[in-house]
Amino acid sequence: MSSSRPVVTFSLLILCATLSLAGTDLILPAVPQLPAVFATNEATAQLVLAAYVGGSGFGLLLFGRLVDRFERKALLVSSLAAFAIAALGCAFSPSIGVLIGLRFAQGAASAAAPVFGPGIIRQLFSDKAAVRAVGFLGSVESLVPALAPILGVALLAHLGWQSSFELLAALASAAAVLIAMLGMPRTQRARGARGGYLQLLTDRVFMRYALSQAMTLGGLITFVFGAPAVIVGTMGGTLDDFIVMQVVNVAGFIVTANLSARIAERLGAEQVILLGTAMAAASALALLAYGLAGGADSMILTLLFLPMAIGLGLRGPVGFYRGVVAAGGNDARGSALIVFFIFMMTTMGTVLAAPIITRGLPALALVASAIHLASVASLLLLPRMQETVSQAADPQR
Template identity: 65%
Template sequence: MTGFRRTIIFALLMLCAVLSLAGTDLILPAMPALPTIFATNEAAAQLVLASYVAGTAMGLLLFGMLADRLTPRTLVVSSLVVFAVASAACAHSPSIWALIVVRLVQGTASAAAPVFGPAIIQQIFSEKAGIRAMGLLGSVESLVPALAPIVGVFLLGKFGWQSSFEVLGVVAIIAAALILVLGLPQQPKAAGARGSYRVLLLDPVFMRYALSQAMTLAGLVVFVFGAPAVIVETMGGTLHDFIAMQVCGVLGFIVAANLTSRCAERWGTEPIILFGTAMALASAVTILTYALAGGSDSALLPALFLPMNVGLGLRGPLGFYRGIVASGTSNARGSALIVFFILAMTSLGTIIAAPFISQGLWALGAVTCGIHALSVGLLLLLPKMPEVS
């Protein structure tokens, strides 16, 4: 495969990944208006977001199972078409409950990119180039939650709440057409082999990378989810402090994610994975220590939170890549499980933290510390892959 074709395929995979994330972030500005539009309450409107996430979780497992039976091009193109049709249906939903149901379908269709993207990257690139590609993909994905709502505000103001769904549908059709014409590489399969989730769940090497990846990312996201309430309600800060924390963190992640392949070349993949995971834990411990010591200045949070993002940036591309490699010929299932674990751990961590948010930074920091400590523990206890010479 030529370098130009690899670049085109990777660009299409990034577009699909952005679409999957934008399914939530692009419509966020329209959420406050939905109760009035559909004559409902805020709780029902929130289900518009929750149903999309639930659909994504179901789609991850579904596409992972279908990977043995159909080609990536067939599955990705089909998912994009369904995503486009569901997006159009969302824009013309007659009621909030119809919108919630269609969002479940839309979320399910959005899961193809997270399942096949990392597996295809591992297939078409060398390990060194693949890790760089994972870092770039992670960098682009980290910008979507920041930039998509800005676009959503513009669309909402100029064209109404339906326009965000319509844009998603149009872009999905364009992506489907491009992939249909240009194609995707076939997934290599061992003769007579058929993977299963059970095999992966019982594989300690795969679970080492999958669960530690999920917990490192979940620890960070749980802190981000709880930070606005903690900053405003218990620290006397403002949302500007939260935004500053987020901007600082995203920039730190992007820099680290794009340097991690060079660090791995110099010091080895496993040491960098462990170092990045330990750095994220150290950041959480520092935040907890600051809170227990009586610290209440939210302006310091960007500096305290930055190492958690840098740690994820260092270990994220390497850990995800190794997880895909460890899954062998079941790499689509492996990718699906890793992302599924990320969603599950984030949801569980958020549920655990929610009742204690009113207690302040120490409570959120304690939950975050616990998640990151489990991630480090998994790396130390479970067997690792040998270094590739």
């Protein structure tokens, strides 16, 4: 493989990951128009989003199993083709029911990149470079929820609600052609690689990294999902205050995620994972204390939330990568389970917070604190990998 090929392959992985996220964020601005387009109600229109998320969860587990039977390149190209076809079908759907069904299929197809990406990155780079690549990928992914809706608004205003789906179809088709032409590294299962999902679910070392990763990210997303209602509904703020909070904390995450590998070289991967997890938990507890004290200043809210984003950026790349390594060469299923757990933790946190969100910041922060404290507990109670030198900080394979 030429020296430029890993960079090209990694760039294609970034495109695939971006498409997976844009499948929701790009079409968000069009959703309010769907009831008028299809003569339905708002609740049914929201299923267009829910179906994509549900399909993604199904696809994660599906691709984790298919990788043992089919070549990874073929699966990735096929998934992109299916994603493009489903997106194009969405643009020409005759009814809301068809649109919802196609969105489930599109979501399932979108899951290939999260499943295969970490394993491909592990093959492309040394361990230290791979952690940096995961951090950079996370930085790009963190920008999609902020930038994709802006593009979606522009497309909606000038080209109509179908244009977002058409753009997704065109980009996915281009990615499929490029991957088919340029290729991907062939799947390499490590010696002693473990088998199915059940074996990973009963592996306490793997579950240590998978659960702590999922709970740290899930706790943060739970808070973000509930923050607009809290800021506007109970703190007397505006959506502009929420946007400021997001900009500050996304910036904090991006900076820290790209420094994570270097910090791990100095402190050690396990110390960085525990430090980042503890920072996130401390942030949630500080928000809880501020809410119980009757605090209502959105700027203080932003500053108290910042350590949660920084903590995730600090532990996220190293923690995710070590979770993949802990899967024992079963990269695809390990990645699938970690992302699946993130989905489940976010869903659980959102469901728990929804009935009490009207009680304001203390209620939302209480749910986030419980999730983050459980993340810390998983690190303390479950066994770590037994390397003397952290793979995440080791420049050699």
